[in-house]
Structure formats: C-alpha cells, structure tokens
Amino acid sequence: DTEVTQTPKHLVMGMTNKKSLKCEQHMGHRAMYWYKQKAKKPPELMFVYSYEKLSINESVPSRFSPECPNSSLLNLHLHALQPEDSALYLCASSPIGTGAYEQYFGPGTRLTVT
C-alpha cells in the first residue's frame, strides 16, 4: 500500500480563521513533507520531518505551523492566512536511508483563503 491520505479535500477559510490540514501514511516511512503547489507550477517544499523532528523549514511564514505527533501523522496548522496562500497543499512521505528515496504524494487539500 503506497497511499498517503489527506483531509480535508477542500477548505475555504477567512483570513482570521484557524484551521488544520491532516496527513496520514501507514507505509512505515520516517520522512514526511509539506509542499505548496500553485496552478501550473511544480510543488514547492515547505517543511520536512525526519524521525518526527523538523529537519527543513524553507523560510515559511509563521502563519503556517507544522506538527508531527507520531510517525504516521503530519498536521499543518493555519492561522491568519492571506489570499495569496490559496493553493493546493500536498503531503508526501518517503523512507529514510543512505541516499535519496522516492516520495509518495497524497491527493492534496485545495485551500481557498477569502
């Protein structure tokens, strides 16, 4: 099973709202990722968790707050977002070892900030 699940599929939120995106995988992968993808663009890396610890933060604004409660779950907490944050938010997971490994993506959450 190479499935990464994400909820919700769609989210509309106002600029003063607080919401969370959820991601789950049961492949035993110990690296998990959040990406942001704008229309007709490649995914843009936001955060990487390795062994449940934040290992990469690509200078993402503090209104995005990631959390990795355990090795299967990844959350992205959203607060005081701007309309330009509207995008497809993708979660991915991969094994960790010597060298680079394939990343498996979830279906994404389509976020609209009004």
Added chain:
Amino acid sequence: GENVEQHPSTLSVQEGDSAVIKCTYSDSASNYFPWYKQELGKGPQLIIDIRSNVGEKKDQRIAVTLNKTAKHFSLHITETQPEDSAVYFCAASPNTGNQFYFGTGTSLTVIP
C-alpha cells in the same frame, strides 16, 4: 543549489505516437531522478525513477534514460493513450538530505 530545467512546457501528440520530455540538472551530486505524473485535481504520482548508476530503465510503455556526463535525463512514453494526458514533472535529488528539485512541468495532451 540544484537547478532543473524541463522542456517542452507543452506537448501534443496523436494517440499511438511517442512522447519525449527532457530535463537537465546542474549539480553533479544529484544521483536520484524521479518522474511524476499529475492529473487534474490530483497529487503527483511517481511513474518511474532512475539512479545515477543506471543508464536506462523501462516499465512497459515508459522508459527513462540518464546521461550523467551531459547532466540530462529524459522520459519516453511509447504508444501514447488519451489517459496519458497529464502534467509531468521531473526531479533531481542529491545523495544527502530529502530534498527534490523539480522541473517546471510539461503538459502532455494525447489527441484521440
């Protein structure tokens, strides 16, 4: 850092013809090269990958070739079908860390 260029940005082919998408990379430390297919409204799906110790890899109608000396790799789809229509992204990754550097994408349309 790594820079990945991808061409063409759009590609239209007749059903049954072949399609080729090319990527170049800049960092000689990159040694893993995956290809993703993204259909409208879905997340990217890994379709094939290749590591730097291999020159070519094939999976049914899909093949990837790698030229380490020239720092370029290509995706080849033979006998294209309408369901191959999607956006395709190449990526490169160095041996250390978990980061992928994506190309800008190719929108492939297969005309029935």
